[in-house]
Structures are given as structure tokens and as C-alpha cells.
Amino acid sequence: EAGVVQSPRYKIIEKKQPVAFWCNPISGHNTLYWYLQNLGQGPELLIRYENEEAVDDSQLPKDRFSAERLKGVDSTLKIQPAELGDSAVYLCASSYAQELNEQFFGPGTRLTVL
């Protein structure tokens, strides 16, 4: 079974430029998450999707961040414009609705904003 796929793995951009990250979850997983992981920190939830619907985006900085999950499968997270403080690893995870919320993580996209 293929795991969660993310691309690109690494991205270096200048500040104020836009950037987009892509995620393909595990087949059959209806819930998709985007997390932000700063160096030396645990993952912090940005947004959660149940199928196509964003059911928790309370931690997403909506002035510059946006996300979409068309057709309830792949998802894209965008930052426009990027700031220096956005340098971090962006993790995508997926899970199947059950009592134990085991989340399967992708390898992440490491973003560096110069």
C-alpha cells in the first residue's frame, strides 16, 4: 500500500513569493490534515478536511494561507506571499474515520524562505 505522497520535498523561495504544496493521501482515507512543524517542535494542525469539506481551519492564517481538496482526494496548500517566518516543514497526513485516530504522515515539504 502506498503511503502519503507529498511534493515537492524541498522548496527554496524568496520572501513575498507564492508557493504551493501538494499531497496525495492514502487511498480510502477520507480525512486529510495539513500540519506545520517548526524545528525542534511537534506538528501543529493547520487544517483538517473531511472529504472535500474543511471542518477545522481555525489555526490556518487565512490572510496568506489557503488550501483546497478538490474531489475529496488530493489537496494543495498555498502560501501567498511567503514570509521569512514561514520556513518550516509542512506535513500532510491522512486517516480513516475510527475511534483511534491513527494518522499516517507523508515525508513533508521543507520550505526555506530567504
Next chain:
Amino acid sequence: QKEVEQDPGPLSVPEGAIVSLNCTYSNSAFQYFMWYRQYSRKGPELLMYTYSSGNKEDGRFTAQVDKSSKYISLFIRDSQPSDSATYLCAMQGSGGSNYKLTFGKGTLLTVNP
């Protein structure tokens, strides 16, 4: 105070040592207690979990939960260099709030051959 506190280490031990990793938490609603392992440049992967209080053993790994003290531990026996990674505790409620995982900062462990 953060909901989940974890000693960030780093922790360096010789091969074969017993390793103890710990987290404390403040939210009494947490019911599932998990340990994720994250290798460098990889995403976290679930190592083991415990529901409510008690112990759980899986090979060289033992997870303990003491809900009365709001304290959880992960023990690694006969540690190996391949155990070198960051260990993240994570906690989850049950029922309608079960979607959200709250992570600790992670403890970086190095096992030296």
C-alpha cells in the same frame, strides 16, 4: 502552560541502554496516548498507543500511562542505533473530539554503537 509537555532532550545513550522518555499533560479529556517516531527528514509514524491508563508492551518497547498523575512514559530496552530518532508523544480525546492530536515537542534520541 501547554497541554502537552515533553522534555526535548537531546538524549544520548550507549547501545544496549534502557531509555526512558516522558510526557506530562493537563487535559483530562485525553483518552488515547500515542508515541510517534520520526526519523530525520521523514514524517512521524505511529510506534504504539495506549487507551486510558495502564501498560502496553511491544517487543523492546513499553508504554505506560498514569492518568492520575497525567504522566506517560515510553521505555526502550536494549536500545539499538536504529532507534536513533525523535520520539513524539501525542494525545487524543474520544468520541466527537477524537480527530485532534496534540503533540509534544519531541525528544531527540541518539543511540551510540
